[in-house]
Amino acid sequence: MRLHAPQRASSGILAAPAPAPSGRGPTAAPRPDDAVARGLILRGVVVRRGEVLAINGVSLDLAPGEVVCFFGPNGSGKSTLLAAVAGILPLAGGRIERRPADARLALVPQAPPIPERMPLTVRAAVAMGCWGDAGFLRPLNRAHKRRVSEVMGLLGIADLADRQLSEVSGGQRQRVLVAQALVSQPDILLMDEPTAAADARSTRIIHDAAARAAREGALVLLVSHDEQARRIADRCLTLEAGRVV
Secondary structure, three states: OOEOOOOOOEEOOOOOOOOOOOOOOOOOOOOOHHHOOOEEEEEEEEEEEOOEEEEEEEEEEEOOOOEEEEEOOOOOOHHHHHHHHHOOOOOOEEEEEEEOOOOOEEEEOOOOOOOOOOOOEHHHHHHHHHHHHHOOOOOOOHHHHHHHHHHHHHOOOHHHOOOEHHHOOHHHHHHHHHHHHHHOOOOEEEEEOOOOOOOHHHHHHHHHHHHHHHHOOOEEEEEOOOHHHHHHOOEEEEEEOOEEO
């Protein structure tokens, strides 16, 4: 199924064993489409932001079970590429194909602003990740509640469950957004600078959670300026002027 405007990912609020060794060398040339059974296929992807050619002909094969890190300078197209995969930005050319077509996506955005008066606890924010299963504002069943508790423990935020989201630190807030995405049990996890506002402890916890998601079968795409992300990467790709270099 060809998707010129992919279905949107679930995203974060107001928008969703040892780690693997670092980068494994140059990116392989795209394979024939019928050789890619699961994951993501990008073919000649072009994205424009106004008059700017933000993504210029990117083709990639991305498989489940790996962490793919995207590096590059500001303005190189990293976040734009993730937004296109998530269906937030339309394609000006090429295609993005999920296999299977109904694969679940979740997006961890760059630190979205949280209104100071927003009455939302940490637990409630994480539980929003279950809405795809339970339904919008529907009560969670026992399995959902257990999943929320387990993921909060994994991200080290269980002790913050009853705190207001607006009251926690930047690093803790980022962990909440990662937990919210993981609770949705995505097949494809998109993480846009997830450690930008995080301290060293939160950075380590977020990276380890991403690596664990990949070990459990998810495809993780992680945009970062943080060289520590290479610790968990199966592949490291660099973007420059909208191209993989």
